Amino acid sequence: xxxxxxxxxxxxxxxxxxxxxxxxxxxxxxxxxxxxxxxxxxxxxxxxxxxxxxxxxxxxxxxxxxxxxxxxxxxxxxxxxxxxxxxxxxxxxxxxxxxxxxxxxxxxxxxxxxxxxxxxxxxxxxxxxxxxxxxxxxxxxxxxxxxxxxxxxxxxxxxxxxxxxxxxxxxxxxxxxxxxxxxxxxxxxxxxxxxxxxxxxxxxxxxxxxxxxxxxxxxxxxxxxxxxxxxxxxxxxxxxxxxxxxxxxxxxxxxxxxxxxxxxxxxxxxxxxxxxxxxxxxxxxxxxxxxxxxxxxxxxxxxxxxxxxxxxxxxxxxxxxxxxxxxxxxxxxxxxxxxxxxxxxxxxxxxxxxxxxxxxxxxxxxxxxxxxxxxxxxxxxxxxxxxxxxxxxxxx
Amino acid sequence: xxxxxxxxxxxxxxxxxxxxxxxxxxxxxxxxxxxxxxxxxxxxxxxxxxxxxxxxxxxxxxxxxxxxxxxxxxxxxxxxxxxxxxxxxxxxxxxxxxxxxxxxxxxxxxxxxxxxxxxxxxxxxxxxxxxxxxxxxxxxxxxxxxxxxxxxxxxxxxxxxxxxxxxxxxxxxxxxxxxxxxxxxxxxxxxxxxxxxxxxxxxxxxxxxxxxxxxxxxxxxxxxxxxxxxxxxxxxxxxxxxxxxxxxxxxxxxxxxxxxxxxxxxxxxxxxxxxxxxxxxxxxxxxxxxxxxxxxxxxxxxxxxxxxxxxxxxxxxxxxxxxxxxxxxxxxxxxxxxxxxx
Numbered sequence: 001x002x003x004x005x006x007x008x009x010x011x012x013x014x015x016x017x018x019x020x021x022x023x024x025x026x027x028x029x030x031x032x033x034x035x036x037x038x039x040x041x042x043x044x045x046x047x048x049x050x051x052x053x054x055x056x057x058x059x060x061x062x063x064x065x066x067x068x069x070x071x072x073x074x075x076x077x078x079x080x081x082x083x084x085x086x087x088x089x090x091x092x093x094x095x096x097x098x099x100x101x102x103x104x105x106x107x108x109x110x111x112x113x114x115x116x117x118x119x120x121x122x123x124x125x126x127x128x129x130x131x132x133x134x135x136x137x138x139x140x141x142x143x144x145x146x147x148x149x150x151x152x153x154x155x156x157x158x159x160x161x162x163x164x165x166x167x168x169x170x171x172x173x174x175x176x177x178x179x180x181x182x183x184x185x186x187x188x189x190x191x192x193x194x195x196x197x198x199x200x201x202x203x204x205x206x207x208x209x210x211x212x213x214x215x216x217x218x219x220x221x222x223x224x225x226x227x228x229x230x231x232x233x234x235x236x237x238x239x240x241x242x243x244x245x246x247x248x249x250x251x252x253x254x255x256x257x258x259x260x261x262x263x264x265x266x267x268x269x270x271x272x273x274x275x276x277x278x279x280x281x282x283x284x285x286x287x288x289x290x291x292x293x294x295x296x297x298x299x300x301x302x303x304x305x306x307x308x309x310x311x312x313x314x315x316x317x318x319x320x321x322x323x324x325x326x327x328x329x330x331x332x333x334x335x336x337x338x339x340x341x342x343x344x345x346x347x348x349x350x351x352x353x354x355x356x357x358x359x360x361x362x363x364x365x366x367x368x369x370x371x372x373x374x375x376x377x378x379x380x381x382x383x384x385x386x387x388x389x390x391x392x393x394x395x396x
Numbered sequence: 397x398x399x400x401x402x403x404x405x406x407x408x409x410x411x412x413x414x415x416x417x418x419x420x421x422x423x424x425x426x427x428x429x430x431x432x433x434x435x436x437x438x439x440x441x442x443x444x445x446x447x448x449x450x451x452x453x454x455x456x457x458x459x460x461x462x463x464x465x466x467x468x469x470x471x472x473x474x475x476x477x478x479x480x481x482x483x484x485x486x487x488x489x490x491x492x493x494x495x496x497x498x499x500x501x502x503x504x505x506x507x508x509x510x511x512x513x514x515x516x517x518x519x520x521x522x523x524x525x526x527x528x529x530x531x532x533x534x535x536x537x538x539x540x541x542x543x544x545x546x547x548x549x550x551x552x553x554x555x556x557x558x559x560x561x562x563x564x565x566x567x568x569x570x571x572x573x574x575x576x577x578x579x580x581x582x583x584x585x586x587x588x589x590x591x592x593x594x595x596x597x598x599x600x601x602x603x604x605x606x607x608x609x610x611x612x613x614x615x616x617x618x619x620x621x622x623x624x625x626x627x628x629x630x631x632x633x634x635x636x637x638x639x640x641x642x643x644x645x646x647x648x649x650x651x652x653x654x655x656x657x658x659x660x661x662x663x664x665x666x667x668x669x670x671x672x673x674x675x676x677x678x679x680x681x682x683x684x685x686x687x688x689x690x691x692x693x694x695x696x697x698x699x700x701x702x703x704x705x706x707x708x709x710x711x712x713x714x715x716x717x718x719x720x721x722x723x724x725x726x727x728x729x730x731x732x733x734x735x736x737x738x
Contacts, residue, residue, distance in 0.1 A: 028523075028527070030527065032527045032530050032531060033526075033527070033530050051479075056471075058471045058476065058479075062512045062514055062515050063512070063514055064514055067514060067608060067609070070608055071608075124608060156530070156531070163533060188527060188528075188530070188531040189531070190531075191531050191532060191533065192531070192533060195533060222528055222531065223524065223525070223528055225525065225528060225540055225543050225544065225548070226528035226529070226531060226532055226540065228539075228540075228543070229532045229533075229536030229537075229539055229540050230532070230536075232536060232539065233533055233535070233536055
């Protein structure tokens with residue numbers, strides 16, 4: 001049984017086992033994680049080596065190194081719980097203390113695999129000191145000379161650690177420094193760093209767009225399944241309402257209020273809008289002129305509310321909310337390629353309006369001031385014409 | 397049939413009875429003895445009874461020899477059954493399986509196959525998707541997984557009992573059965589940890605302990621297995637050896653219904669105090685399946701509950717019904733190992 005009472009003994013065991021277990025793995029080409037070292041070991045040898053490395057902790061073929069160690073902590077804590085509840089809590093604390101020491105006493109000669117494995121436990125346990133230790137590891141230059149794939153794999157682990165405690169100061173530093181260290185960077189880390197930076201930012205609702213744009217070239221290297229999750233996480237971190245608001249602002253920048261400009265296809269801002277709303281993997285379901293609101297997971301907003309609440313009109317240089325609704329709605333349709341009034345013709349407009357009115361808190365004076373309902377009602381017919389015109393232009 | 401089919405020549409002539417006593421003095425050793433006796437009882441219902449019995453006898457003798465030679469591995473002070481005995485036969489032999497009863501399962505019936513997240517990542521997902529999964533924050537993994545279906549997997553990847561490489565079958569049953577304890581499996585989202593926990597115990601996987609990264613449920617049509625059968629491969633539930641020390645399998649009666657006294661129940665008891673098995677639950681275990689047949693994947697949240705510390709006693713208690721004592725187990729075990737020496 002492993003000694004869970006002495007952090008020194010435990011940290012010594014951790015380092016030793018990580019070094020030995022580390023021999024059985026190699027960094028995956030590209031460096032996102034590590035895989036079995038099958039060049040050096042047969043499957044039986046792998047198993048035997050790992051049993052030896054982990055001893056007295058049992059090796060479970062279905063778990064990785066952090067998994068085996070964490071399972072053992074679970075066992076130890078449970079045994080302690082039966083005797084003394086406090087003792088159980090102490091054991092967890094002692095383990096984390098030992099892990100922290102092991103990470104700090106790792107030396108270059110111990111090899112990249114060992115630190116990679118220890119960082120894996122730290123990440124899984126959300127070790128409090130982990131971001132600070134990771135920062136130190138990166139700054140000391142101990143990794144020079146290591147295999148490039150290992151460096152990227154370690155960089156990826158560090159990105160996960162920073163993401164797991166995104167609000168910590170040390171994590172903020174890691175978000176800034178990691179992308180600037182090409183040795184430790186691969187696009188695989190960009191999702192964690194991008195979303196982590198948004199979460200770290202105090203003004204995340206205002207900064208999400210710039211952060212996302214900065215990481216867009218890396219993010220778009222992912223396949224559709226992963227990219228979808230990154231986009232989704234970006235939207236949820238920044239909150240859907242703010243994402244839609246900034247999307248309206250982007251529309252103002254790209255198309256302008258008078259619909260005279262056309263955004264260039266290569267413009268990353270246009271690409272971002274397409275990805276968020278108009279791609280097969282778009283995290284936001286947007287049908288701006290349906291009674292239905294825009295959705296992302298459980299968050300929902302209506303374009304109407306966003307335009308009204310966030311003073312989007314000012315960005316367009318217009319005073320009139322309904323005008324701006326028209327402009328933004330048309331652009332969202334263009335982006336999402338949904339046909340205006342595709343289900344139900346002009347009736348859908350009344351549906352949208354009813355729904356928008358239903359969501360209003362009260363009939364206060366301020367509401368009457370900001371929304372010109374008379375004009376909105378009148379515009380229903382005009383709108384249909386404008387839509388057909390826009391459609392014709394697109395087709396041409 | 398007088399010759400033992402497997403390694404008969406290397407076995408000791410006389411069963412080392414002292415070794416049986418040694419096994420009996422260890423909590424896991426007692427489970428081991430009881431498992432073999434149970435397997436022996438079940439072998440009388442198998443397709444090839446003689447072969448099954450002979451293999452069982454041969455295995456029991458080899459195991460006793462290992463005890464005699466001191467080749468026993470202990471974990472936390474108790475015999476580690478898997479590492480001491482079951483290692484060489486952990487990868488099941490294809491021809492010892494029983495067939496899936498086609499008359500019991502409609503071809504459109506969705507079946508569920510349960511595996512650990514780690515195995516799913518290592519052996520089932522194509523490398524490119526594994527890389528991507530590793531690059532996604534945890535909260536997005538369930539969604540990521542639920543987007544996947546057959547076409548995303550490699551044509552050569554198989555799920556289930558893939559010899560040597562990965563023992564990735566934890567459990568397989570009907571979706572209907574799973575929904576009883578994990579209603580969220582009907583939807584597209586992740587199965588919350590409370591349901592995942594209940595599911596784990598229900599399936600008799602409680603002894604496995606916590607799964608920090610959770611499990612993956614793979615849904616496919618029973619029909620794909622039936623087609624598989626016609627291609628000449630066997631679809632099966634586990635039998636005899638496969639249950640020994642191999643936590644992925646359990647034994648159950650002929651009628652494929654879980655029983656209060658079943659092995660499933662034993663593991664269930666081991667997993668959680670007060671964990672209950674629903675009587676009449678259907679049990680299906682199958683052989684390998686092409687990953688391209690996957691209809692959808694569902695991820696559970698991590699299961700944070702550590703394993704029961706005294707599971708051995710609970711397992712044994714559940715395995716030995718009122719009419720069966722430890723003395724009887726020993727007696728039957730002796731009878732089994734002695735039969736071949738006539």
